[in-house]
Amino acid sequence: MPNELASIIVFTYNQEDLIEDALNSSLYQDYRPLELIICDDASKDRTGEVCKEWIKARGSFFDRILYCRNETNLGTTGNIHKGIGLSRGSIIKLLGGDDLLAPAAIKNGARFLEETSALVIFGNVIGFEWDGKSFLALETEPKLHTRRLLSLPPRRQFGILSSCSSIPAPGALYRRSFFEQVEPKGQDTFHVPDWPRWLKATSLGIPLVYRDFDAVYYRSHTHGHKNAAYKEKCHRDVLDCIEKLIRTNEELLTPLERMAVWANRKKHEKLLAKRNFEAQLYNAFMTLLKISIRSSLYLPIASDTAARQHPGSALELPFKLRIPS
Structure with missing residues (x-):
């Protein structure tokens, strides 16, 4: 049976120094067919120019590629939904323009989606810092208590998540039908897309499921727009x-x-x-x-396994990151 089309949706705003790394990480996915959608939320810097230059040089790698710049700033939530609407894949991976997609993340996530019949799968999110010389791991999420949370029935998940979410959203890989059921008309929030998404899904009886694969490297840096x-x-x-x-x-x-x-x-x-x-x-x-x-969720169990990436350990990538300016 042929693979389903997978869509990588990169959402970005004023990330001219970071977006190229995110786009380069999408090249190391041994999965086909694959499309790349880049949603630029009315950036005021050179983000758009960097994206267009990158597409011209490397866009042929994908079965379909699209760059879209919003005329006005829609906020994180609106920008993400713009990308979902432009995409065609039945499998969807959202990627922040300052993060990196782990090698083979799409293939591994798609396999777990198929094996579990889940509508959303969460993999590992490995925090990292990059100073131009060393690419080092920080914390790996989800932490043990959150992995346990992601094994519970959905209505129990809803109750625990009702006060706050500890689920690392960058690790999620979705089926399109998840958004059709959970967010058929988008979301009302402006900058908080994830917590309401988990609440709506679990209230509908849709489970949030964890599997052990590396999904995303999450960059630790200062977000200038978070004023x-x-x-x-x-x-x-x-x-x-x-x-x-x-x-x-x-x-x-x-x-x-x-x-x-x-x-x-x-x-x-x-x-x-x-x-x-x-x-x-x-x-x-x-x-x-x-x-x-x-x-x-915090009680120790004999079968508990520690994260494979430990803080301070060196990470390897199949491409070179840009030197920070």
């Missing part, structure tokens, strides 16, 4: 998510989980009001509740 205005939109996204996705499914929550949701809502209301001390108090209360809710 006060960005953070304010994120706080509003969280409150919108609580109102539309959690409070409408409160019957799925335990009393402790409902209390944690309340504390999280109060925290973000106080942050919007610039009452940071009060926000810290609610956050401390929520943290205690989360520990109680997730306590069973």
Whole structure:
């Protein structure tokens, strides 16, 4: 049986110094057929020029390639959905313009999607830092307690995720039908696409599943666009998510989980009001509740396996990264 078309969707904004590395990582996927969609969220720097030059030099590697620049900034969520709408693949991999796709990630993820009949699979996300000389691993996610979370029934996952998400979104590989069921009309949030996505999926009975393969190398660096205005939109996204996705499914929550949701809502209301001390108090209360809710996920089990990449260990890539400017 021939492979299904897979789509790599790279979403980017003002990443002229980083986007070429992300695009180069997509060349080391031994999977066909493969398309590459690049969504530029109205960048103000040379991101678009770098993408077009790269496509001219290497675009023939793909069965289909497309660069799209938004006329206005749609935000992270809108930019991602623009890319999904432009893509044609039945398998979808989202990739931030500052991250790297691990070699063979598409092939391995597609195999697990087929074996499990899941609509979404999570692989390993390996944090890294690059100083122009050393390519070193930081933390590998998901951590053990999150891997356990990703083995639970979906309604149980919903309850645990209702206060916050520890799932590393860059590791996800999707079937198109996931978005058709979970986000048929897109999302209402501006900069927080992942947490509401997991909540909606699990409330519908769609499980979030982990398998042990390397999906993405996640770059550790300063995000220049994450200023006060960005953070304010994120706080509003969280409150919108609580109102539309959690409070409408409160019957799925335990009393402790409902209390944690309340504390999280109060925290973000106080942050919007610039009452940071009060926000810290609610956050401390929520943290205690989360520990109680997730306590069973932290208990040691004999079959536990450690992450294969350890902090400080050297990583290898089949291509050279750009020297930081």
